[in-house]
Amino acid sequence: MKLSRRQFLQTSAALGGALMLPGATHADSGGEKSPLHKSVGSQATICPYCSCGCGLLIATDAHGHITNVEGDPDNPVNRGALDPKSIAVRQLSNSPLRLSKVRYRAPGATQWEEKSWDWAIEQIAQRVKKARDESFVKTFKVGDKNVAVNRAEAIAWLGGAANNSEDCYAASKLTRALGLVYLEHQARI
Numbered sequence: 001m002k003l004s005r006r007q008f009l010q011t012s013a014a015l016g017g018a019l020m021l022p023g024a025t026h027a028d029s030g031g032e033k034s035p036l037h038k039s040v041g042s043q044a045t046i047c048p049y050c051s052c053g054c055g056l057l058i059a060t061d062a063h064g065h066i067t068n069v070e071g072d073p074d075n076p077v078n079r080g081a082l083d084p085k086s087i088a089v090r091q092l093s094n095s096p097l098r099l100s101k102v103r104y105r106a107p108g109a110t111q112w113e114e115k116s117w118d119w120a121i122e123q124i125a126q127r128v129k130k131a132r133d134e135s136f137v138k139t140f141k142v143g144d145k146n147v148a149v150n151r152a153e154a155i156a157w158l159g160g161a162a163n164n165s166e167d168c169y170a171a172s173k174l175t176r177a178l179g180l181v182y183l184e185h186q187a188r189i
């Protein structure tokens with residue numbers, strides 16, 4: 001077949017474009033999906049390192065291991081920007097040393113026991129109630145007057161980078177309702 005110069009250039013460009021777009025030709029051919037194409041989901045979360053609480057988009061493989069970390073462009077805190085520390089969230093999450101279950105060591109014991117989350121939550125609630133009741137101060141003497149203070153002095157509350165605004169709002173409501181006065185945040189320590 002005899003091609004004109006124009007026809008030759010058009011055919012070459014079309015062939016070159018097809019070779020450079022293997023995904024398109026793969027889809028058009030209706031063939032099997034390559035096993036090299038791993039399906040990964042991307043989920044929004046928060047960087048746990050410093051108290052900025054930058055938004056991350058995290059992709060995981062089928063085993064839940066993190067394969068990619070990027071800044072979340074929709075998060076108003078960082079608008080997609082991240083510092084290098086955030087990338088280490090991958091090592092933190094994929095580490096076999098990371099604890100994912102409740103472990104408890106009773107006073108005086110030498111061994112750790114594995115406990116359920118329900119057990120832990122009930123224990124925390126009981127101990128907070130006991131400490132609050134035992135340390136609650138209703139009044140404080142100022143000069144010759146007793147002033148009402150209604151505070152629990154034996155409990156402190158510490159927030160961290162992974163607490164978002166809604167967490168902090170709920171925490172401040174709960175702690176002030178209990179009478180706590182020692183509320184602090186990781187950023188100030």
Ligand code: SF4
Pocket residue numbers: 047048049050051052053054078082083084085086161
């Ligand atoms: S990305 Fe950097 S600045 Fe943002 S929370 Fe993580 S450590 Fe802090």
